[in-house]
Amino acid sequence: MRHQKIFLTGASSGIGQALARAYAEQGAVLGLVGRREDALRAFADTLPNPGAVRLYAVDVRDADAMLAAASDFLANVGCPDVVIANAGISVGTVASEREDLELFRTVMDTNWFGLLTTFQPFLAPMRAQPPGAGGWRGTLVGIASVAGVRGLPGGGAYSASKSAVIKLLESLRLEQSRERIRVVTIAPGYIRTPMTEHNPYRMPFLMDADAFARKALRKIAGGARFTVIPWQMGVVASVLHVMPFWLYDALFRRAPRKPRQSRGA
Numbered sequence: 001m002r003h004q005k006i007f008l009t010g011a012s013s014g015i016g017q018a019l020a021r022a023y024a025e026q027g028a029v030l031g032l033v034g035r036r037e038d039a040l041r042a043f044a045d046t047l048p049n050p051g052a053v054r055l056y057a058v059d060v061r062d063a064d065a066m067l068a069a070a071s072d073f074l075a076n077v078g079c080p081d082v083v084i085a086n087a088g089i090s091v092g093t094v095a096s097e098r099e100d101l102e103l104f105r106t107v108m109d110t111n112w113f114g115l116l117t118t119f120q121p122f123l124a125p126m127r128a129q130p131p132g133a134g135g136w137r138g139t140l141v142g143i144a145s146v147a148g149v150r151g152l153p154g155g156g157a158y159s160a161s162k163s164a165v166i167k168l169l170e171s172l173r174l175e176q177s178r179e180r181i182r183v184v185t186i187a188p189g190y191i192r193t194p195m196t197e198h199n200p201y202r203m204p205f206l207m208d209a210d211a212f213a214r215k216a217l218r219k220i221a222g223g224a225r226f227t228v229i230p231w232q233m234g235v236v237a238s239v240l241h242v243m244p245f246w247l248y249d250a251l252f253r254r255a256p257r258k259p260r261q262s263r264g265a
Contacts, residue, residue: 003052007031007073007080009060009118010087012039014193015143018209019084022217024048031073031080033066033087033118035059060087060114061106070121079125081132082220084141085118087111090195092258093157100260104157111161115142115168127179134223137180141220142169144187146228149237150248154257162187166226173225185226186216189233201256205232 006023010016012034020032024047034040037057044053054077056069073080088111093100119140126138147155148162166185173183190196190203191212207230219227228234240248 004028004082005031005077005080006082006084007033007070007118007122008084008086009033009114010143011043012036014195015188015191015209015212016086017043018213019086019216021047021210022213024053026217028052029077030054031056031069031077033058033060033069059110060085060117061109063117063120066117067121074122074125079129080122080138082139082141083119083122084143084220085115086141086143087114087118088143088145088161088195090155090158090258092154092260094154094260095156097260100157107157108161108164111158112164112168115165119172123176123181126181131180135180136182136223139182139184139220139223140172140176141184141186144169144185146187146189146233146237148187150240150243150252152257153252153255154260158258170226182223184220184224186219186224187226187228187234187237188212189228189230189236199258204236205230 004023004026006028008016008020008030011020011032016034020030024030030053032040032044032053033056035057040055040057044050044055047053054073058065058069060066089107091103091107093103129137131137142165144165145162147159148166151159169183169185176183190206192206192208196203212229215229228237
């Protein structure tokens with residue numbers, strides 16, 4: 001049985017670790033990217049087969065470093081079957097605060113540009129390899145968010161970045177389909193991770209990260225174009241998407257806000 005080859009960013013904690021663990025339990029060979037080398041190594045030691053894991057302590061904002069990581073994986077493991085751009089940060093921001101300007105840039109560079117630096121080095125190698133199961137050459141997965149459906153007060157940076165991620169993935173899905181490369185968009189709702197643990201408000205349909213990962217792997221394997229996990233948040237997102245501006249403003253103008261400077265992982 002051929003083991004899948006998976007390249008995954010944001011593996012230092014949270015959703016990234018849950019996805020990596022789920023794939024490791026299936027016997028996959030992993031390339032894990034994260035900013036914190038100590039956290040990556042400690043996590044890799046807990047996996048069923050640490051010898052089948054390559055670690056890259058890299059910031060996804062650094063395109064050259066991401067290219068080097070991808071090149072190492074290609075040379076030592078081969079072209080991945082699935083590339084997952086999961087790295088992301090969530091920071092409460094206020095546009096009127098001068099010191100928040102750099103945070104807006106950091107969030108966009110990590111959440112949106114980091115998706116590009118993750119995918120770009122693998123596009124040509126995927127196109128060059130013969131089609132596999134179902135006639136596909138590979139799968140690109142982007143982790144978006146329900147927060148990208150509508151702008152949230154105090155979350156302008158995060159909402160904008162995830163909205164941009166959703167649109168970029170849609171463009172990539174259309175561009176790469178003729179190359180027989182699948183593009184999957186997964187929009188999590190509230191998932192229990194370090195990114196959400198300090199949210200000072202109720203989080204409906206809160207889901208454990210491991211449960212999210214199991215559902216995500218099934219959606220990825222099935223080649224879902226766009227999916228929201230958990231499904232209940234998909235219903236909420238659909239309603240919000242079509243809600244008229246006047247009603248949305250009335251309901252969310254005074255919504256609770258994520259604290260400023262509260263960083264995720």
